[in-house]
Amino acid sequence: MTEALSIKQARKLVLLSQRLPARKQKGTALSATLSAIEHLGYVQMDTISVIQRAHHHTLWNRNPRYQPNHLDALISSKQVFEYWSHAAAYLPMRDFRYSLYKKQAILSGDQSHWYKRNHQVMKEVLSRIEKEGPLMARDFDGDGRKLVAWQHKSAKMALENLYMQGDLMVSSRVNFHKVYDLTERVLPQEVNTTIPTDEEYARYLIFSYLRANGIAQLTEISYLLKGIKPLISLTLKELVANKEVVPVSVKGIEYYSTLETLSLLNRSYQLNKLHILSPFDNLLIQRKRMQSLFDFDYLIECYTPEVKRKFGYFSLPILWNGQLIARMDCKAFKDEARLEIFHLALETKLKKVDDFIFSLKKTLPLFMNFNGCETMVLHKTTLNNKKVATSLK
Structure with missing residues (x-):
């Protein structure tokens, strides 16, 4: 029987599975970074550096103690490696053998x-x-x-x-x-280098996605993975039959989850916690998914001609109160230690503007520090394409 979830319940599962907000963790800051990478399964890399690069930004949102040298340290200690997920990414070394599936396909000529x-x-x-x-x-x-x-x-x-x-x-x-x-x-000597079978690889993709994202459609699990969708579809049917995966519906759309994930509905979390996200954050990678689950229509405009940009070159989605509620186009001028916010665009669904601004004011100093900035300038705030008077000081 398919369990129906409200959109609020679905969002809660997604955000808790994405570790947004970050969980309190024991141990060192470096071990918390490794834990985040292992939980998410990968962290996408990017070269754009108007603020801290996307891989640093994504990890900072899961680990408030994160430092940009953590990734170099984890590569050096052979706990993390670079390869291709749906894009260039950092992946946990414990999952190395699953990268062999794609490597073997490329080596044999089955993939190019x-x-x-x-x-x-x-x-x-x-x-x-x-x-x-x-x-x-x-x-x-x-x-x-x-x-x-x-x-x-x-x-x-x-x-x-x-x-x-x-x-x-x-x-x-x-x-x-x-x-x-x-x-x-x-490679460390102890790493498993046996090529996974089709079934092992499909199970890995399914459970990794569900662990990090809470709920999933077939097309989301197979996103940008060539030729794998039929195998995942077959494996999902077997997992549902064995009750290892359970079907759920959100707004009449079929998703899959696990009983362990559904138990997260009983957990409380800070709805009013605000996160300034990277455009390449794991939460946001699949834009259609964000449109469906969070009613957030997002396009990164750095690849769009300047005259056609609506929000700015590199607008950062802002998560607050369980919703994607705003976007902030900004740049860190590190030589001057200054953050310039060119455009803060509030979504029309944002009703508690004063409460949102209060939360943003609390988060901005942390974001500025992460980007090596000491001062901040806000140029423009809009709501429903109209300028509004706002102060972040």
């Missing part, structure tokens, strides 16, 4: 990546790393000891192909540039 393979260049690149140790793409530019001129670009493509098919891993980063090394030199 961006670049065509030049097997000769790939062989030469791999040979250099075997002999010289970890190398960056720029190490293949330069003098005649290295690849000849026409191969320079091919070498960079070869590095990515070798990385995607599993011969290489990212051992570290220098100024956010990848340093590649042989997989066997990066």
Whole structure:
């Protein structure tokens, strides 16, 4: 029998599963960061740096003690690794074997990546790393000891192909540039390197998604994963039959969950806690899901021509009172230690504006500190596309 959830109950399950707000955790700040990555399953990376990069931002919202050097430390200690989820991401090392499913598909030619393979260049690149140790793409530019001129670009493509098919891993980063090394030199000896079966991989995808997101549709679990939807669909039917997964409905739409997740409905949480989120936060990755569950129509506009932008270059969704209720386009001018909020846009569904502003004022100093800012300037606030007078001081 399918259990019907109210939209309020569905949102509660989603937010508690996403650890928003963050749970109180014992142990070190670094262990709390690792716990967040292991719980979420991945944290998407991004290069945009108008504020702290997305991977730092996402983790900061799950761990108030988070520091940007945590990821380097976890990579160095081999508790986290880089690979592809639906996009470039940091993943927990405990889940390494599940990355082999995609790597094997790429190696066998069942899946393709961006670049065509030049097997000769790939062989030469791999040979250099075997002999010289970890190398960056720029190490293949330069003098005649290295690849000849026409191969320079091919070498960079070869590095990515070798990385995607599993011969290489990212051992570290220098100024956010990848340093590649042989997989066997990066992996801890105790890591399981057996390729998962179809059933194991499907179960991993399903339960990882449900653990981190509370409820899910079939299309959400298989989001941007090529050729996997039929397998997930079949596995879901088996899991429902075995009562390991339970069907639920929200607004007449079928979702899946687990009994453990549904028990979260009995837990209390801080509705009035405010979170300034990254556009690439795990909660927000799937825009259609946010439209359906949170009535939040979000488009990141940094890829939109400036004249067509409605909210700004990099507007940050704001979660408050269990809803996505505003967005804030801003930039951290780190040299001047100043945060400039170009546009604070309030959603029309926001009714308690004064209470929201009060909560935002409490959170902004923490956000400023996270971004290395000491002062703040607010340029414009709008509600329903109309300017409103607002002070955040």
